[in-house]
Amino acid sequence: MRALAVLLAATCALAPVTGVLAQAVDLTVVPPVPTDFKAKTTPWGEPDLRGGWPIDHLNGRTPLERDPAQGNRAFLTEEEFAQRDEAVQQLAQRYENEDKTGTMGIGHWAEVANANRRTSWIIDPPNGRLPAFTPEGQKLSDEMRSTWAAGQSFEWTDDFDSWDRCITRGLPASMFPFMYNNGMRIFQSPGLVALQMEMVHETRLIPTDGRAGIPTQIENWLGESRGHWENGNTLVVETTNLKPGPSATNIGTTGSPRENDTPISAQAKITERFTMTSQDTIVYEVTLNDPVVFTAPWTARLDWQRDDDFGIFEYACHEGNVQVRNYITASRAERAQEQKTGD
Structure with a gap:
């Protein structure tokens, strides 16, 4: 009963495919986003999305990409869900285990939420996996540098990606859950939506007043967004003018492939749809169409839950701004020692 309750809470708009009912339906079918909810409006007449929408509840080991063995199944079987739930419970126990032994490690650092039944955040392509790179996309990926990649040496600042350097996590990466700092908050004023993100303390400004875009020559880390309203409950956001390059972005969430080497x-x-399905739930969909990097577009879908009490605190990133220098000096010393040993 506890697992069923967790599942019902976690799947939100996907509630028709939950618990024991999942065995009686087609697990490859993702139900359409409900559109019958009529959102409250702001004093100036726009759908009111204001409030706290942290995505920490999604940090329950649902991967970005699906396990190939699961084929086109968007949902776990009962057995698979039980296995994920057990794994999540073990991770959640780490904090208490560290307290008992007087230690402080990843259990005090990483957050974990309840398991849900989704096999992957990606819903299109139907196999739940990122499309293949184009030849140029593969080239850009091979050029990316990051502390997340094993066996890499560091000589200068361009050996680090934008997340390493506390500049940005990029898009669409910033909209996916991570092991910590999952706070999201939406603010609105007439003709403008602001989306505050706890990670790196960035705020996306999204005009909804119909203003024209900016020249293509101007590039921003989070691009340039324009929004409009559909059906009285959906905010549609289109983002272009993203800053390109081998260190521009990475996916960086559970089940991310390629060790954070996904360029843009x-x-x-990027096209996003924020659809209120109740006063306390939003279905978030994001589609990335990058013909230079990927052979086809891909779409992910996540279910948000309101939590207006979620506190967003300082995001220190690396304190004292010394970590990039430390990586470089340590890497240089390591290479000098290897050369000396080799000689």
């Missing part, structure tokens, strides 16, 4: 190009376009 100047031709990339």
Whole structure:
């Protein structure tokens, strides 16, 4: 009963495919986003999305990409869900275990939420996996540098990606859950939506007043967004003018492939849909179309839950701003020692 309750809470708009009912339906079918809810409006007449929408409840080992063995199944079987739930419970126990032994490690650092039944956040392509890189996309990926990649040496600042350097996690990466700092808060004023993100303390400004875009020559780490309203409960956001390059972005969430080496190009376009399905739930969908990097577009879907009490605190990143220097000096010393040993 506890697992069923967790599942019902976690799947939100996907509630028709939950618990024991999942065995009686097609697990490859993702139900359409409900559109019958009528959102409250702001004093100036726009759908009111204001409030806290942290995505920490999604940090329950659901991967970005699906296990190939699961094929086109968007949902776990009962057995698979039980296995994930057990794994999550073991992770959640780490904090208490460290307290008992007087230690402080990843259990005090990483957050974990309840398991849910989704096999992957990606819903299109139907196999739940990122499309293949184009030849140029593979080239850009091979050029990316990051502390997340094993066996890499560091000589200068361009050996680090933008997340390493506390500049940005990029898009669409910033919209996916991570092991910590999952706070999200939406603010609105007439003709403008602001989306505050706890990670790196960035705020996305999204005009909804119909203003024209900026020249393509101007590139921003989070791009340039324009929003409009559909059906009285959906905010549609289109983002272009993303800063390209081998260190521009990485996916960086559970089940991310390629050790954070997913680049983005100047031709990339991101389309997001924020659909209120109740006063306390939003279905978030994001599609990345980057013909330079990927052979096809891909779409992910996440279910948000309101939590207006979620506190967003300082994001220190690396304290004292010494970690990049430490990586470089340590890497240089390591290479000098290897050369000396080799001689």
